[in-house]
Amino acid sequence: AEVYNWLENQSQQKFFAWIHLYDPHTPYDPPEPYKTEYRGRLFGLYDGEIAYVDQLMGEFRDFMEKKDLMDKTLIIFTADHGESLGEHREFHGIGQEVEKSLKNQISLVSLSQKSD
Numbered sequence: 334a335e336v337y338n339w340l341e342n343q344s345q346q347k348f349f350a351w352i353h354l355y356d357p358h359t360p361y362d363p364p365e366p367y368k369t370e371y372r373g374r375l376f377g378l379y380d381g382e383i384a385y386v387d388q389l390m391g392e393f394r395d396f397m398e399k400k401d402l403m404d405k406t407l408i409i410f411t412a413d414h415g416e417s418l419g420e421h422r423e424f425h426g427i428g429q430e431v432e433k434s435l436k437n438q439i440s441l442v443s444l445s446q447k448s449d
Contacts, residue, residue: 337396354389357382357416376418 336352343350356363363371363381371381397403 336393340396340400340402352393354386356386379416379418 336350340348340350357379361378361382362368363378363385367381367385368378371377371384374380394403397406
């Protein structure tokens with residue numbers, strides 16, 4: 334909610350905002366309904382955290398569109414590391430093999446493209 338209040342006061346001028354979403358990091362403890370919805374699945378709580386962050390980013394995009402800011406905003410997603418969930422026979426956190434496969438990869442996703 335803090336970012337929305339801040340943007341209300343900044344939206345008429347150029348701004349840089351860094352929004353840090355700590356989810357998903359251990360311990361995986363997503364809020365409801367994600368905790369119940371994803372419980373019992375292999376790595377379900379991690380998936381619940383991902384779904385929760387996806388919801389938050391959707392709400393953020395809706396806010397930016399409502400304030401007519403999307404056409405003049407660049408949104409960059411990045412991460413501190415990937416999560417090893419059994420790939421390369423490693424679990425939890427980033428392992429050496431995962432680090433090698435992820436090194437120097439940055440994903441850019443534009444949420445501001447208008448659909449026809």
